[in-house]
Amino acid sequence: MSLTRREFLKLGLSAGVALLANPFSNLLFAEENKVKDPDMIGVRNGTAVEMFESGIKEFGGMSRFVKKDQTVVVKPNIGWAKTPAEGANTQPELVAKIIEHAYKAGAKKVYVFDNTCNGWQECYKTSGIEKAAREANATVLAANKVETYKKREIKGNKLKEVMVNQLYLEADVVINVPVLKHHGGATMTSALKNLMGVVWDRRFYHRNGLHECIAEFAGLRKPDLTIIDAYQVMTQNGPRGLSKADVALRRMQIIGTDMVALDTAAAKILEFDPLKINHIPMAEKLGIGTMNLDKLAIKRITV
Amino acid sequence: MAKIRKIYQLIFLSFTFFIFTADTAITQAVIGFFHSLHIFPALNSAFGGSGARYMAFTLLLLIATAIFGRFYCSFLCPLGFLQDILSSAARIFKIKPGRVRNIQWLRTFILFLTIFAAIFGTGFWGWLDHFSIFGRLINGFVIPAANYALSPLAPYLNKTNYLQIEGLDAHFSGFDFYYSLIFITALFIISAFRPRWFCNTLCPSGALFALIYKAGFLKIQLSKNCPGCKRCEKICPSASITDGEIDYATCVTCFECVRVCPSNILKISVGKNKINARGSACTQTAPGAISEDKQIISAGRRSFIANIASVSAAVFAANYLSKPAMGLINIKKIGASMPPGAVNAHNFFSKCSACHLCISNCPSRVLKPALLENGIAGISKPRLDYDKSYCAYECNVCTGVCPSGALKYLPLKEKQITAIGTVFLDTTAKTHCIPYKDKVDCGSCAEHCPTGAVYMVKNGDVFVPKIRRAFCNGCGICEHVCPVLENKPIKVMPLAKQPKIRRLADSQPAQTPPVESGGSSANTNTNTNSNAQPADSKNDFPF
Numbered sequence: 001m002s003l004t005r006r007e008f009l010k011l012g013l014s015a016g017v018a019l020l021a022n023p024f025s026n027l028l029f030a031e032e033n034k035v036k037d038p039d040m041i042g043v044r045n046g047t048a049v050e051m052f053e054s055g056i057k058e059f060g061g062m063s064r065f066v067k068k069d070q071t072v073v074v075k076p077n078i079g080w081a082k083t084p085a086e087g088a089n090t091q092p093e094l095v096a097k098i099i100e101h102a103y104k105a106g107a108k109k110v111y112v113f114d115n116t117c118n119g120w121q122e123c124y125k126t127s128g129i130e131k132a133a134r135e136a137n138a139t140v141l142a143a144n145k146v147e148t149y150k151k152r153e154i155k156g157n158k159l160k161e162v163m164v165n166q167l168y169l170e171a172d173v174v175i176n177v178p179v180l181k182h183h184g185g186a187t188m189t190s191a192l193k194n195l196m197g198v199v200w201d202r203r204f205y206h207r208n209g210l211h212e213c214i215a216e217f218a219g220l221r222k223p224d225l226t227i228i229d230a231y232q233v234m235t236q237n238g239p240r241g242l243s244k245a246d247v248a249l250r251r252m253q254i255i256g257t258d259m260v261a262l263d264t265a266a267a268k269i270l271e272f273d274p275l276k277i278n279h280i281p282m283a284e285k286l287g288i289g290t291m292n293l294d295k296l297a298i299k300r301i302t303v
Numbered sequence: 304m305a306k307i308r309k310i311y312q313l314i315f316l317s318f319t320f321f322i323f324t325a326d327t328a329i330t331q332a333v334i335g336f337f338h339s340l341h342i343f344p345a346l347n348s349a350f351g352g353s354g355a356r357y358m359a360f361t362l363l364l365l366i367a368t369a370i371f372g373r374f375y376c377s378f379l380c381p382l383g384f385l386q387d388i389l390s391s392a393a394r395i396f397k398i399k400p401g402r403v404r405n406i407q408w409l410r411t412f413i414l415f416l417t418i419f420a421a422i423f424g425t426g427f428w429g430w431l432d433h434f435s436i437f438g439r440l441i442n443g444f445v446i447p448a449a450n451y452a453l454s455p456l457a458p459y460l461n462k463t464n465y466l467q468i469e470g471l472d473a474h475f476s477g478f479d480f481y482y483s484l485i486f487i488t489a490l491f492i493i494s495a496f497r498p499r500w501f502c503n504t505l506c507p508s509g510a511l512f513a514l515i516y517k518a519g520f521l522k523i524q525l526s527k528n529c530p531g532c533k534r535c536e537k538i539c540p541s542a543s544i545t546d547g548e549i550d551y552a553t554c555v556t557c558f559e560c561v562r563v564c565p566s567n568i569l570k571i572s573v574g575k576n577k578i579n580a581r582g583s584a585c586t587q588t589a590p591g592a593i594s595e596d597k598q599i600i601s602a603g604r605r606s607f608i609a610n611i612a613s614v615s616a617a618v619f620a621a622n623y624l625s626k627p628a629m630g631l632i633n634i635k636k637i638g639a640s641m642p643p644g645a646v647n648a649h650n651f652f653s654k655c656s657a658c659h660l661c662i663s664n665c666p667s668r669v670l671k672p673a674l675l676e677n678g679i680a681g682i683s684k685p686r687l688d689y690d691k692s693y694c695a696y697e698c699n700v701c702t703g704v705c706p707s708g709a710l711k712y713l714p715l716k717e718k719q720i721t722a723i724g725t726v727f728l729d730t731t732a733k734t735h736c737i738p739y740k741d742k743v744d745c746g747s748c749a750e751h752c753p754t755g756a757v758y759m760v761k762n763g764d765v766f767v768p769k770i771r772r773a774f775c776n777g778c779g780i781c782e783h784v785c786p787v788l789e790n791k792p793i794k795v796m797p798l799a800k801q802p803k804i805r806r807l808a809d810s811q812p813a814q815t816p817p818v819e820s821g822g823s824s825a826n827t828n829t830n831t832n833s834n835a836q837p838a839d840s841k842n843d844f845p846f
Contacts, residue, residue: 042844081697117751117784119667122697147457184759184766185746203786206745207737242755243808252844265846278744293846300844 038299040256046303048094048231051253068106070172078114081122087247092132099136156216163200176223180230182238191259215282260289304558312384338706341434348708372556393495405503414510429656438658443479498540535560638676639686640797644702644710648799652680655709661701689779696753724777724795734792748781755807
């Protein structure tokens with residue numbers, strides 16, 4: 001496409017007007033007033049969607065992570081054939097909203113998948129995520145076929161070789177969207193544990209040291225953005241849950257890029273000691289992130 | 304008419320495939336209607352008490368058969384269509400059709416055998432019933448073969464959500480595959496010469512329809528002006544036409560004769576054919592025999608009575624002997640779990656005809672045809688294979704698709720508390736329970752357990768599994784997901800009677816999350832002070 005001079009002027013003018021008229025434009029121009037970009041955003045007291053909207057805005061907007069024509073993987077937790085109210089999976093509205101933001105930021109294609117614990121069709125359907133993501137124009141794919149995985153070597157103590165979902169490796173941007181839950185085996189499931197959903201053989205983890213494998217895998221490719229859904233959290237009998245009594249309304253969300261820091265904060269929401277959730281300190285030792293929240297600039301928002 | 308027939312056949316075959324592969328996509332009413340069309344499973348289910356709802360359709364089918372003839376065989380029967388296809392395939396290989404005689408006494412014998420076996424509950428009638436045979440063909444042969452044939456495309460197809468190739472492993476079960484392969488080969492050889500030989504020699508449903516149609520209403524009739532070109536005789540797939548006479552005991556009303564008649568003198572009309580009108584169901588018309596009404600009739604009657612007597616004797620003997628032989632008396636122990644809704648082993652093994660509808664519809668593919676896990680009575684009948692998969696807590700598909708009443712329909716809530724097996728945990732040195740032995744966290748079993756029957760407790764530095772058997776419904780997910788490769792410490796043992804379990808959530812209603820009462824201020828309603836601009840109030844956050 002070639003532009004004539006007139007067209008160029010028109011374009012520039014309209015872009016300028018749009019920029020000025022944009023209600024968020026003050027963010028752009030107020031850049032120098034900020035001391036430091038926050039490392040992590042904590043949001044509370046809204047719906048999952050409301051909290052995400054205000055949280056991501058504080059974090060610089062989705063355009064900070066997703067550039068034009070990039071492919072994006074949104075990896076929620078769709079592990080169980082349970083309804084959104086049962087708190088075993090990520091909130092479908094939140095997944096849809098993230099997809100929407102990714103497209104607004106210029107994403108070419110957004111993929112959603114999870115290697116589920118129950119049958120994938122039941123999980124995708126009952127969780128409401130398949131429908132919500134499709135309506136937001138994302139491509140929802142099954143992750144139950146070995147053909148869609150690729151072998152990767154990891155120089156870990158326990159994990160040497162792992163089959164990883166091809167899309168997770170090849171996508172330009174990965175957005176990790178775990179739901180915060182108690183976990184019978186790993187004590188807690190959040191950002192780091194959620195990445196087991198892009199791995200083919202989870203039984204290997206269980207056989208060879210669950211915590212170590214979780215920590216060692218995290219270094220392979222760190223998600224570009226992690227959003228922990230703690231709107232409702234499973235406080236016991238996780239990760240599946242037995243009844244609604246296992247789920248408590250917390251109305252919180254944590255947004256950030258450091259999975260270790262995010263999980264440390266998330267453990268506190270569940271009132272667990274993060275040091276006792278072995279994969280978090282292990283991941284810190286491997287240099288995945290920091291558990292020292294005091295060092296971080298945390299922006300806390302109440303919606 | 305012949306064209307219309309082919310369209311109907313095609314539609315019904317597709318419909319049958321759909322029923323066999325659609326998993327949860329179909330409603331109960333559609334399944335019920337479909338079941339009602341297959342006479343022996345339908346009757347068995349009606350006598351069994353659970354399937355009476357759609358019996359009206361079955362009765363309608365029988366009445367329609369009396370009027371129009373064996374249209375089920377020619378228009379609807381999937382196995383009949385398969386034979387038509389196989390014989391057309393044989394034509395491609397230039398095999399000329401020949402006259403393979405229908406053995407009608409055998410057919411009648413099999414009919415009685417089937418009826419008695421069903422009434423006395425020995426369950427082996429499934430080996431004779433055409434629908435069950437067809438089901439085993441689909442599930443045992445067609446689906447695995449299709450999966451195998453398409454497997455080169457798997458890398459491409461499996462990247463979409465639509466047509467997924469599950470691989471041979473998901474469906475292949477040795478015995479049923481080879482059985483079906485042999486059966487289909489035999490059918491091919493016979494069909495090559497005489498397409499509907501099976502229908503008139505081995506099929507009990509065909510025999511029953513023939514008995515009803517004998518006194519039928521509308522019939523294909525031959526005019527006296529027939530020049531005798533014998534084209535109809537050659538085309539007739541069931542060898543019913545001999546020297547211009549139609550044997551209605553074997554005619555499947557396929558209208559092929561009407562189609563090929565060059566002088567259009569074959570007509571469908573009301574009334575009985577004067578010649579060979581009461582052609583017996585149990586004798587065959589010798590080829591070339593010129594009709595001599597009385598002779599044939601009396602000969603038919605005599606042999607009919609003789610047949611009844613001998614068949615009844617044989618059937619009673621067979622039943623008397625087969626029940627203990629099949630191990631159907633007092634089953635207390637079984638080797639592999641039965642699907643939910645089986646109620647007890649006796650009900651299940653005596654009613655199941657091994658049509659494999661539940662097996663091919665099982666979304667988690669845990670149902671597999673048994674070999675000898677459940678004795679002779681259990682051969683080819685569904686069992687749960689916890690190695691391959693587990694019974695999904697949110698699924699009751701199998702209980703809704705059984706055509707023969709072997710599986711009673713269970714609403715989801717009831718299915719969830721019906722125990723098909725029960726869990727055993729062995730943490731001794733004989734097995735290798737990871738947290739007990741290696742002292743590292745695992746928790747796969749408890750993590751997946753939908754009822755809370757397996758749960759984790761802190762033991763030293765690690766969490767170890769424990770069992771509350773009162774809540775176990777035997778779904779087998781713990782055994783399935785257990786990462787131990789050999790000698791799994793957790794196993795689900797089958798139950799010969801399926802009792803109801805307690806629901807953990809019901810028995811502990813006052814369970815409150817410990818953290819909620821812990822009073823983190825974030826959980827309290829803060830809508831009131833949100834106006835007070837708590838933009839960055841660290842106190843409200845636990846971190």
